[in-house]
Amino acid sequence: xxxxxxxxxxxxxxxxxxxxxxxxxxxxxILSSVVEGQxxxxxxxxxxxxxxxxxxxxxxxDHCVERAMAEAGVGFAELDGIAVTAGPGLxxxxxxGVMLAKGLSAGTGLPLVGVNHLAGHALTPRLTDGLGFPxxxxxxxxxxxxxxxxxxxxxxxxxxxxxxxxxxxAFDKIAKLLGLPQPGGPAVExxxxxxxxxxxxxxxxxxxxxxxxxxxSGLKTAVLRARDTVIAAKxxxxxxxxxxxxxxxxxxxxxxxQEKTRRALDVYLDARPPVPAFAIAGGVAANQAIRAGLExxxxxxSVRFLAPPLRLCTDNAAMIAFAGIExxxxxxxDDFTLSARPRWPLDQTAPAMIGSGKKGAKA
Amino acid sequence: MPPETILAFDTSAAHCAAxxxxxxxxxxxxxxxxxxxxxxxxxPLLEEVxxxxxxxxxxxxxxxxxxxxGNFTGVRISVAAARGxxxxxxxxxxxxxxxxxxxxxxxxxxxxxxxxxxDEVYVQHFSVGGPEPAALRALAGLSVAGPVTGSAAGNVExxxxxxxxxxxxxxxxxxxSRAQDPQPRPAPFYxxxxxxxxxxxxxxxxxDA
Numbered sequence: 264x265x266x267x268x269x270x271x272x273x274x275x276x277x278x279x280x281x282x283x284x285x286x287x288x289x290x291x292x293i294l295s296s297v298v299e300g301q302x303x304x305x306x307x308x309x310x311x312x313x314x315x316x317x318x319x320x321x322x323x324x325d326h327c328v329e330r331a332m333a334e335a336g337v338g339f340a341e342l343d344g345i346a347v348t349a350g351p352g353l354x355x356x357x358x359x360g361v362m363l364a365k366g367l368s369a370g371t372g373l374p375l376v377g378v379n380h381l382a383g384h385a386l387t388p389r390l391t392d393g394l395g396f397p398x399x400x401x402x403x404x405x406x407x408x409x410x411x412x413x414x415x416x417x418x419x420x421x422x423x424x425x426x427x428x429x430x431x432x433a434f435d436k437i438a439k440l441l442g443l444p445q446p447g448g449p450a451v452e453x454x455x456x457x458x459x460x461x462x463x464x465x466x467x468x469x470x471x472x473x474x475x476x477x478x479x480s481g482l483k484t485a486v487l488r489a490r491d492t493v494i495a496a497k498x499x500x501x502x503x504x505x506x507x508x509x510x511x512x513x514x515x516x517x518x519x520x521q522e523k524t525r526r527a528l529d530v531y532l533d534a535r536p537p538v539p540a541f542a543i544a545g546g547v548a549a550n551q552a553i554r555a556g557l558e559x560x561x562x563x564x565s566v567r568f569l570a571p572p573l574r575l576c577t578d579n580a581a582m583i584a585f586a587g588i589e590x591x592x593x594x595x596x597d598d599f600t601l602s603a604r605p606r607w608p609l610d611q612t613a614p615a616m617i618g619s620g621k622k623g624a625k626a
Numbered sequence: 627m628p629p630e631t632i633l634a635f636d637t638s639a640a641h642c643a644a645x646x647x648x649x650x651x652x653x654x655x656x657x658x659x660x661x662x663x664x665x666x667x668x669x670p671l672l673e674e675v676x677x678x679x680x681x682x683x684x685x686x687x688x689x690x691x692x693x694x695x696g697n698f699t700g701v702r703i704s705v706a707a708a709r710g711x712x713x714x715x716x717x718x719x720x721x722x723x724x725x726x727x728x729x730x731x732x733x734x735x736x737x738x739x740x741x742x743x744x745d746e747v748y749v750q751h752f753s754v755g756g757p758e759p760a761a762l763r764a765l766a767g768l769s770v771a772g773p774v775t776g777s778a779a780g781n782v783e784x785x786x787x788x789x790x791x792x793x794x795x796x797x798x799x800x801x802x803s804r805a806q807d808p809q810p811r812p813a814p815f816y817x818x819x820x821x822x823x824x825x826x827x828x829x830x831x832x833x834d835a
Contacts, residue, residue, distance in 0.1 A: 307824050314698065314820035321702045322813050325709040339714060355699055358665055359706040365669050366710020370683055442829030490830065499831035599669035 265289070268343045268591065271367070272584025273328065275320040275360035276352025276380045277406065278302070278311045281580035282327040284335035284342075287588045291390055294335035296574070296581040297327045302446065309439045317355025324363045331580070339371045346587020349377030349597075350604030352406070357603040365599050376587040377597045381609045383582035385413055388542040390585040391571045395538060399531040399566075401524060401557070404545030404577075405431030405446075410475050410527040411609065416589035421610035422530050423475020423523060426617065430516060430547045433479045437486055437512050441505050451509045452550050458503070458510030463489045465515035467522070475527045476616070477519060486512050513552055521556040528564055542569040548576040630805055631685055634798035635672060635708070636692030637664040637700040638724055643794035645690075646675045647802055653795050654678055665703050686717055690801025692794070693721040695740070695748045695760075695817040705812050712811070720801040721812030725750040725760050727797050728776050731790030739768075740776040747778045748817055762817045 267288030274281040283296040301319050305311050332338065347364035350357050361377070368375040384402050388394040396418075400411040409424030428436075431448060438447025443454065465485045468478040486508055493504050500508075524541070532539060541561050548554060548570055561568035575582060606623050608615070615624030632647040642664045643657040656675050660667065676682060691708035694701035705721070712719035725738045729752045740748040742762055749768070750760035765781060774784035789796070 308822050309825035312820060312822040315822055317698070317702060318814070318816070318820060321706055322811075324706065325713050325811070328713065355702065358699060359702050362665060362668070362703050362706035363710040366707040366712075367714045368710075369669055369672075370711050370714025439825065439829070442832060494830055497833065499833040501834045502832060505832065599673070600666045602666055 265592065268588050269294070269337060269341055270344045270346050270584040270587050270591070271328065271332065271342055272580035272582070272587060273324065273345070273347040273360045273364050274380070274383070274578055274580040274583045275324055275356040276348045276350070277356065277578055278305060278316050279578040280320050280323040280327050281578060282324070282331035283580035283584050284331055284337055285390070285581050285584035285588065287585060291393070291585065293390075293581045294337065295331045296579055297331045297334065298574070298579050299323055299327055306445060309445065310435060311353070313353045313355055316353055317359060320356040320359040324359055328363070328367070339373065342371070342373055344374040344376055344587060344591055346376045346378050346584050346590075348380045348383065348583050349601055350380065350607040352380055352605065354603055354605040357605070361601060361603045365601065369599070374591065374596045375598070375601060376591050376595065377601045378583050378586045378590060379607055379609060380583070381407060382417070382419070383586045384544040385411055385419060385609065386416060386586045386589055387544050387571045387575055387582045388540070388569045389589070390582060391575060392569055394540055394542065394569060397534070397536050398540040398542055399527060401520070401527070401541070401543045402545050403430050403520065403543065403547040405429055405435065407545065408477060410523070412531055416586070416593060419609040421608075421613045422527055423477070424616055425477045425479060427478050427480040428483065430479055430520070431545070433483050433516065434547070436483050437509070440487055440490055441500070441508060443505075446546075448546060448550060451513060452552065454506045454509035455513040455552065458506030458508070460510040460514040462507040463511035465511045467515055467519050470519060470522055475523050475530070477523055479516070482512065482515055513550070517553045517556045520553055521560055524557055525560055528560070528566060532564070532566070538567070539565070540567040540569060542571075544571060544576050546577045549573045630687040630802050631681065632688045632690055632798050632802050632805065633672060633676070633686050634690030634692075634722075634794055634801055635668065635704055636794050636797055637668060637704045638692045638694045638696030639700060642667045642671055643792070644671050644675045645792070645794040645798040646679055646681070647798040648679060653798060655792055655795055657792065657794065664700055668703060668707055683711070683715060686715060688717050688801055688805040689719040690797045691719055691721055691812045692727065692797050693723050693812055693815040695742065695815055696724055698814070698816065701814040701816075705814050708812050718805060718809050719812050720804050720809045721815070722797040722800045723760065723815045724793065726757070726800060727793045728789050730796035730800055732773070732775060732787060736773045736775055736787070737770045737784065738776040739770060739774055739778045739782055741778040742818070747781070760817060
């Protein structure tokens with residue numbers, strides 16, 4: 264039986280400015296969750312521009328905090344702590360959030376808890392469904408793609424991940440290549456639903472190799488080549504060409520994720536977890552084709568399938584508040600020297616997959 | 627005007643600086659040179675200055691913060707912290723630009739010329755009647771008449787004069803002069819756009835759209 268704790272959460276690691284209030288005791292309740300997107304700010308640039316994102320966060324975060332607290336109907340006196348994303352992510356935005364949180368903590372005397380953004384995603388099935396450990400997690404978003412066995416609020420074992428692009432990034436790039444709007448995920452999915460997936464058969468990278476690692480940059484190049492072949496022949500693309508390219512791409516993506524998830528489930532089930540469960544999080548979890556494939560796979564393996572509602576799959580601050588509560592319960596708290604970290608792998612023991620040198624491993 | 631206790635800080639360049647303006651008019655100043663690490667150092671530095679005066683966060687009547695122009699990330703570090711303090715303490719946070727701070731206490735007219743790198747400078751002229759708009763200008767061919775102050779004052783014609791006081795003290799004193807009136811929330815004063823270019827490869831032609 265846990266003492267009830269109420270935390271403010273702050274998130275600003277990419278292009279969503281977010282604040283939320285979460286109360287967790289016997290049950291967990293999201294008292295408010297404010298997310299302010301920045302899609303129009305970045306639309307002209309075909310992707311998130313870090314400096315533009317940082318500028319927006321710095322001037323919006325405190326307003327989001329005020330809104331979240333007003334919607335929750337709580338003042339600082341009703342809070343038990345402040346949780347903030349301290350990385351990984353675009354450093355300008357993360358820094359704005361961390362400094363705002365330090366200012367709030369100084370002025371109120373409330374404990375400050377720095378949270379790993381990925382832990383926020385990975386613990387979301389506990390926020391929504393009170394899922395018990397250990398469970399298998401596929402974190403699949405615009406910046407990340409990894410399989411994690413979650414053994415505890417701070418115990419993550421990465422058993423595979425992308426060695427280059429993240430799927431969400433691939434969706435965005437495909438949208439850009441095909442003249443579809445950003446963010447690319449919903450746009451490509453909508454076109455794919457109308458297309459013929461058999462016309463352009465795309466490669467399934469790394470399926471021929473054992474293990475749970477993935478690669479998506481070659482898939483993006485394959486779409487570019489197929490597009491250019493059509494353009495060379497016709498001088499442009501028809502709407503139907505574009506639908507077929509989207510369908511071919513999405514089918515390849517879904518089939519890679521499904522096959523790699525099958526292998527990840529084997530690894531996870533090997534340890535005979537008492538109540539086997541698989542959860543998906545991150546923005547790409549919103550893709551119905553990908554989600555359906557994984558759900559079918561789980562049913563076939565008698566594994567419980569969990570996909571949090573979309574607003575909790577994409578970036579939000581409720582997951583940060585909740586992860587902060589879980590970390591705080593384990594006795595962790597940060598002081599004013601808390602750093603914002605552009606890179607911060609969840610599993611600190613697994614060998615680096617991407618990135619090295621002075622900046623350290625990205626994943 | 628009742629006596630005010632105001633804490634001001636600035637991390638808009640390679641330093642972490644704080645000034646605590648006390649009700650009796652004294653001003654405690656701390657300034658540490660550092661190229662990085664301001665985000666980790668700022669709050670502990672502020673706590674040290676407060677402790678030196680035997681004060682706590684709750685004793686503050688207002689926050690003053692340097693809004694640049696300067697290092698984008700550095701400016702945001704201070705502005706975000708100031709907004710957090712203002713919200714949690716229920717006191718105003720008042721933004722003061724680097725250019726206003728450098729001109730503070732000097733006779734008018736004076737022109738502030740601050741190094742903006744890339745052979746450019748931030749320029750603002752403060753006439754007897756008041757300040758003119760600040761601008762980002764090319765250093766080459768820039769001519770300024772009369773007294774000039776700022777880090778690039780020596781690079782232009784005109785009579786270079788030293789600032790009247792440390793910049794962070796000026797931020798505190800300007801904030802004090804504004805604390806009685808409602809102020810907008812402090813916002814970074816960039817003067818330079820974000821480096822962002824539209825994608826170079828055009829989208830494909832859609833034949834039947």
